[in-house]
Structures are given as C-alpha cells and as structure tokens.
Amino acid sequence: MTSELVDFTLVSVALLGIGIYGLAVKRNFIRMLFAVEIIINAANLNLVAFGRFLPHSGGQTLALFSIAIAAAEVAVGLSLIIVAYRMYQNVDIADFRSLKG
Amino acid sequence: MADAAFLALTVITIGSAIAALELRSLIYGSIALMGTLGGIAGFFFLLDAPFVALFQLAVYVGSIAVLILFTVMLVKRELIFKKIEDKRRKFAGIGLMLVVMVSLGAVFLDSGIKTITTDEPPVNFRDIGADFVIYYWPALILMGLILAGSITGALVLAKREDVENDQRTS
Numbered sequence: 001m002t003s004e005l006v007d008f009t010l011v012s013v014a015l016l017g018i019g020i021y022g023l024a025v026k027r028n029f030i031r032m033l034f035a036v037e038i039i040i041n042a043a044n045l046n047l048v049a050f051g052r053f054l055p056h057s058g059g060q061t062l063a064l065f066s067i068a069i070a071a072a073e074v075a076v077g078l079s080l081i082i083v084a085y086r087m088y089q090n091v092d093i094a095d096f097r098s099l100k101g
Numbered sequence: 102m103a104d105a106a107f108l109a110l111t112v113i114t115i116g117s118a119i120a121a122l123e124l125r126s127l128i129y130g131s132i133a134l135m136g137t138l139g140g141i142a143g144f145f146f147l148l149d150a151p152f153v154a155l156f157q158l159a160v161y162v163g164s165i166a167v168l169i170l171f172t173v174m175l176v177k178r179e180l181i182f183k184k185i186e187d188k189r190r191k192f193a194g195i196g197l198m199l200v201v202m203v204s205l206g207a208v209f210l211d212s213g214i215k216t217i218t219t220d221e222p223p224v225n226f227r228d229i230g231a232d233f234v235i236y237y238w239p240a241l242i243l244m245g246l247i248l249a250g251s252i253t254g255a256l257v258l259a260k261r262e263d264v265e266n267d268q269r270t271s
Contacts, residue, residue, distance in 0.1 A: 003104060003107045003147060004215075004217070004218055005214050005217045005218075006209060006210065006214055006215045006217075007107060008144065008148070009209050009214065010206055010209060010210075011111050011114065011115070011144070013201070013202055013205045013206050013209065014115050014202060015114070015115065015118055015137075016201060016202075016205070017198040017199070017201045017202040017205075018115070018118045018119060018122065018198065019118075020194075020197055020198055020201055021122070021194045021195060021197065021198035022122040024190060024193065024194035024197055024198075025186050025187065025190050025191050025193075025194035025195075026122065026185070026186050027185045027186055027187060028127075028184075028185045028186070030127055030131075030169070030172065030173060030176070031122060031127070031130065031185075033169070034121050034122060034130065034131070034134050035122060037134065037137075037138070037161075037165070038118050038121070038122075038134075038137060041137065041138060041141045041161075044153075044157075045141055045144055045145075048144075048145055048148050048150050048153055049144075049148055051148075051150070051224065052148040052149060052150065052219070052223065052224070053217050053218070053219045054219075055219060055221050055222075055223065055224055056224070057224045057225075057228035057229050057231075057232050058232065059224075060150050060152065060153050060224060060226075060229050061229050061233065061237060063150075063153050064152075064153060064156055064229070064233075065237075065240065065244060067153075067156055067157060067160050067161065068160070068244055068248060069244065069247065070160075070161075070165070071160050071164065071165060071248070072247055072248050072251035072252070073251070074165045074168065074169070075168070075251055075252055075255040076251050076254060076255050076258070078168055078169065078172045078255070079254075079255035079256070079258040079259040080258065081172060082172065082175065082259045083258050083259060085175070085176060086261070089177070090180065091176060091180055091185070092185045
C-alpha cells in the first residue's frame, strides 16, 4: 500500500468541487442528480480512506449505510424527475415553478 | 507517494466525472457516471475494502446507473441532447469549484493528515458484520424501513392514474 491518506482526500476534494460546479451551473434535473451522486461518492471515499488509515471498521460500516441510503435517495429523485417531466414535459428546473408562488 | 494504479484510477474517476456533467448527450453522460462510480469502487479495492467495493459495484454500477439510464430513455429525444445551463453562471460555477478545491486542498495539505501512514493490517470484513449486528442493529432495521418506504413512495409518485382507463378501452 503506497498511496497515503492525503492522496485519497485530495481526490475526494476534486470530486466535491466537480459536484458543486454541476449543482451550480446545470439546470437539467438529471445532471443535477449526477452531481449529487458524485458528491455522495466523494464522501464515501473519505469515509473508507479514514477507516483504513485509523484503522477502524466504523468507516466501512458507515460507507455501507451511506451507499444504501443513496440508493433510496436516487429512487425517490428519479421518480420525482418522472413526475415533473410528466407535468411540464421538460427537465429544466427553471420551468418547475409550481412551488415558487 | 502515489502508485500507478492510484494515478490511473484518479484519471478515470475525475475525467469521467467531468464527462458526466459536460457531455452533450445524457446517455453518454450516464455511462460516464458509471465510470466514476466504478473508479470509486477501484479506490475501495486499493484501500483494502473489497466488501464495500463489491457493494458499490452491485448497488451503484449495477442498479443506480441502470435506473438512471432507463429514466433518461423516458425523456424526449431532443431533451436528451439539449444542453441546459446558465452561461452567466458557468464562470461563477467554475470559480466556486476552484475556490472549494484550492481552499479545502490547502487545508488538507497543511493539516496533520499528511503524516498519517499505517502499517497495520486492513480491517477484516467480519468486523463489519459484527458492527452491523452488535452495535448498529437498530440503524440497520431503520435503514431497511427507510428503503422500503422510499421504494413504495417512488412507486406511488411515479404511478399514472390517467392511464388505467385508456388501457382498458384499448
């Protein structure tokens, strides 16, 4: 094992930055979901990396919980996309104005 | 220092993350997202966590990415290839990304984690199982309930109530 903890955290920071860029710039609902997935994966990478270097089994356990909860989040998010697409015939979040008042 | 496998995985993961957000076609974008998720699974292998890596491959690459692909297929053809983004916000977004990367990266490089190395053996996956059933069993049950609730909620949300009559008549 030659890579160090700081290498993994730097990759994780890069993924977090890319995810934040996607959330800030994109207006496509599906692309924003991609960005959220990238951010969640960056967090999981950090959990497992710290769990390996401490070393403690808690990191991997929490990463497994996080992956399972992310699966639930994606299922609900995709069904929301389908409902919104059916209502507005579009995936542009600027068109989803029902809650805007 | 980082080794070759680490560098290759870094290029794959970060490159396909950028591709997932920037490729014109949503279908290629979701395939690139699969590359990112697979790259993260590779990192888990490097971190001596094969159990989490296989879980990641099964749940993310196997189910979530395919679910996203099917949702993309339900969207109209012209929307799949249309790039919707704010031109004005693009530069602000790139600036925000650079600020986050540079500031957090500087904090990490300056902190004590640079000196953390380990020679200890990796965590045995039996410890993870013991964690689940001894310490975190209420959370495990709660997670099962949340998963069941979210899947039911997703089904109820996505159900079309106007189609039933059409199907009967046709």
